Amino acid sequence: MECHGTAGQGDGPAAHLLTPRPRDFTLGRYKIRSTETGSIPTDADLVRSVRKGLYGSAMPGWETLISDNDISDVVAFVKTLSPRFASETPKEIAAGPQPVSSPQSVRRGYGVYQTLQCGKCHGSDGRGTGATATTFEDDWRQPLRAADLTEPWTFHGGPGAQDLYMRFSGGMSGTPMPSFKDSASENAMWDLANYVVSLARKPLWRMNAREVADFYAREDAEARANPVKRGQYLVDTIGCALCHSPVDEHKRLIPGLKMAGGFRIHVEPFGDYPTGNLTSDKATGLGNWTDDEIKRVLTRGILKDGTRLLPYPMDWPSFSTLKADDLNAIVAYLRSLPPVSNKVPPPSRTFLPLFLWGKFKLLVLGSDPPMIFYPGNVGSAGAGRQPLEP
Amino acid sequence: MKTFLKWTAGIVLVLAVAGFLSFLYFIPPFLTAAPETFSGPMMTAPPGLSGIADPAERAIADRGRYIVMRNGCIGCHATNGSQGPDLTKYLAGGGLKFQTPKGTFVSRNLTPDNDTGLAKRTDDELKRVLRSGVFPDGHVVPYTVMPWADLSNWTEEDRHAVVVYLRHLPAVRHQIPDPDATPSITRPGAVEQAYGGKDYGVAPAVPVE
Numbered sequence: 001m002e003c004h005g006t007a008g009q010g011d012g013p014a015a016h017l018l019t020p021r022p023r024d025f026t027l028g029r030y031k032i033r034s035t036e037t038g039s040i041p042t043d044a045d046l047v048r049s050v051r052k053g054l055y056g057s058a059m060p061g062w063e064t065l066i067s068d069n070d071i072s073d074v075v076a077f078v079k080t081l082s083p084r085f086a087s088e089t090p091k092e093i094a095a096g097p098q099p100v101s102s103p104q105s106v107r108r109g110y111g112v113y114q115t116l117q118c119g120k121c122h123g124s125d126g127r128g129t130g131a132t133a134t135t136f137e138d139d140w141r142q143p144l145r146a147a148d149l150t151e152p153w154t155f156h157g158g159p160g161a162q163d164l165y166m167r168f169s170g171g172m173s174g175t176p177m178p179s180f181k182d183s184a185s186e187n188a189m190w191d192l193a194n195y196v197v198s199l200a201r202k203p204l205w206r207m208n209a210r211e212v213a214d215f216y217a218r219e220d221a222e223a224r225a226n227p228v229k230r231g232q233y234l235v236d237t238i239g240c241a242l243c244h245s246p247v248d249e250h251k252r253l254i255p256g257l258k259m260a261g262g263f264r265i266h267v268e269p270f271g272d273y274p275t276g277n278l279t280s281d282k283a284t285g286l287g288n289w290t291d292d293e294i295k296r297v298l299t300r301g302i303l304k305d306g307t308r309l310l311p312y313p314m315d316w317p318s319f320s321t322l323k324a325d326d327l328n329a330i331v332a333y334l335r336s337l338p339p340v341s342n343k344v345p346p347p348s349r350t351f352l353p354l355f356l357w358g359k360f361k362l363l364v365l366g367s368d369p370p371m372i373f374y375p376g377n378v379g380s381a382g383a384g385r386q387p388l389e390p
Numbered sequence: 391m392k393t394f395l396k397w398t399a400g401i402v403l404v405l406a407v408a409g410f411l412s413f414l415y416f417i418p419p420f421l422t423a424a425p426e427t428f429s430g431p432m433m434t435a436p437p438g439l440s441g442i443a444d445p446a447e448r449a450i451a452d453r454g455r456y457i458v459m460r461n462g463c464i465g466c467h468a469t470n471g472s473q474g475p476d477l478t479k480y481l482a483g484g485g486l487k488f489q490t491p492k493g494t495f496v497s498r499n500l501t502p503d504n505d506t507g508l509a510k511r512t513d514d515e516l517k518r519v520l521r522s523g524v525f526p527d528g529h530v531v532p533y534t535v536m537p538w539a540d541l542s543n544w545t546e547e548d549r550h551a552v553v554v555y556l557r558h559l560p561a562v563r564h565q566i567p568d569p570d571a572t573p574s575i576t577r578p579g580a581v582e583q584a585y586g587g588k589d590y591g592v593a594p595a596v597p598v599e
Contacts, residue, residue: 311420
């Protein structure tokens with residue numbers, strides 16, 4: 001429910017924080033199928049996705065947590081959410097027996113990879129090198145990355161040649177990843193599957209000391225070469241959007257206001273802390289802040305106008321441990337956010353006697369000081385939509 | 391003489407009240423002490439890794455240490471001492487209690503203690519919490535309580551590094567109450583009434599102990 005929403009439309013409250021986004025069950029379009037392009041998946045496909053989870057996404061495997069009977073019930077329920085399951089039958093792909101992988105097959109697969117121009121999206125090396133584009137939108141206009149083919153543990157549908165064969169011939173509905181059924185023979189697709197399997201690099205958890213050092217050196221070099229991408233990774237994983245995006249009373253992102261601030265956090269007894277607009281808007285966002293001013297907030301908790309912040313809710317003491325490169329990357333990423341105008345009021349102190357009374361309760365009576373997150377937008381954008389004046 | 395005593399007593403009383411009020415005003419010294427008072431310990435508190443013999447594991451744990459530091463796991467998983475968080479019990483949990491309409495959750499002990507910590511959880515179980523918020527007993531922690539929706543964006547390598555680091559924290563015995571699924575806030579509007587808010591209140595976070 002947190003992810004797929006109460007009506008299964010993929011718009012649960014956590015949805016805007018996840019890449020890839022949760023599936024909208026009402027459309028009946030699934031990525032992981034063993035069926036032909038445009039067809040609905042078989043029950044076995046859905047059961048598999050629920051049991052094993054989708055690697056490389058937040059969808060967990062429920063195998064050891066709920067019984068097989070319950071999983072079938074869940075699948076049956078999910079199917080009722082889309083009318084397509086009642087009116088259509090799945091068209092399964094008839095896959096011949098899986099040929100054994102061999103160096104020859106892998107080499108032929110390399111040829112197929114070139115002919116079908118997989119490199120346009122996945123790069124000549126499977127890692128995006130030389131690709132024309134590696135970030136896409138799916139059919140729901142949500143961001144999506146082309147898979148890194150050297151990291152099979154991130155393939156949603158599983159890492160085996162059999163899994164890959166199904167993805168190649170069926171495509172992945174709703175994503176730019178097409179079906180190649182009509183452009184390649186069955187054998188060519190098996191060769192291709194074997195080739196992709198052969199691309200897999202050694203995962204970190206099997207590397208020796210040298211390889212680990214090389215791996216991290218390469219990761220750091222790539223981060224320095226592409227600070228905006230690195231900054232986005234840091235911002236997405238630290239979760240700046242969790243506080244700096246306003247949400248409605250169902251905790252869903254207010255459309256268009258991602259990272260535009262205006263989400264009010266009340267910290268008893270200190271006062272109200274509406275989160276600032278982090279987009280590059282000149283008048284209301286960070287457009288007019290210098291790099292050092294932004295870094296000062298993150299490392300010392302001091303706003304542009306000199307206001308000091310408490311060490312919570314925003315945990316700037318922890319952010320102060322960010323390495324210089326990573327701080328620069330975050331700033332670079334924030335600068336790249338398209339401007340959204342949303343004027344957010346500054347933090348406000350509690351009325352002095354109430355402030356002292358709150359402190360008294362906190363320190364002498366030992367009561368719990370709550371921190372309350374208020375849905376809604378206290379900023380100027382869309383003002384009047386909700387009566388949210390603090 | 392009598393009036394003199396009266397006056398002194400009066401002045402002492404006024405001074406005492408004023409002193410107490412200003413004590414209340416400045417404590418805790420969030421806005422008077424230098425920012426470094428709060429950020430400084432964040433660099434040194436996370437236990438080091440000199441005890442790890444295998445160099446590959448040490449390099450991975452070192453990366454995990456950096457991620458745990460910058461992500462601010464300590465913000466919730468700290469253990470409270472008499473003067474704020476007790477940083478010698480790094481990540482032993484209990485520092486924050488969340489009362490939400492979905493139940494009460496207390497930040498857990500992340501040290502590898504046998505009975506009260508993570509020793510009995512497998513790597514895969516931990517990675518699942520860090521990716522999807524799903525616990526071995528099947529409950530799902532709200533992402534506003536334990537921020538797994540953000541942590542799910544970690545690469546598998548980074549998630550692995552964090553788990554490796556957590557495995558090498560010094561074990562601290564600290565029993566944390568299990569989450570309680572009865573909603574702490576049942577009456578709609580109760581939060582607003584209690585704390586004067588006008589809009590919808592969600593997930594007030596409350597320190598315990």
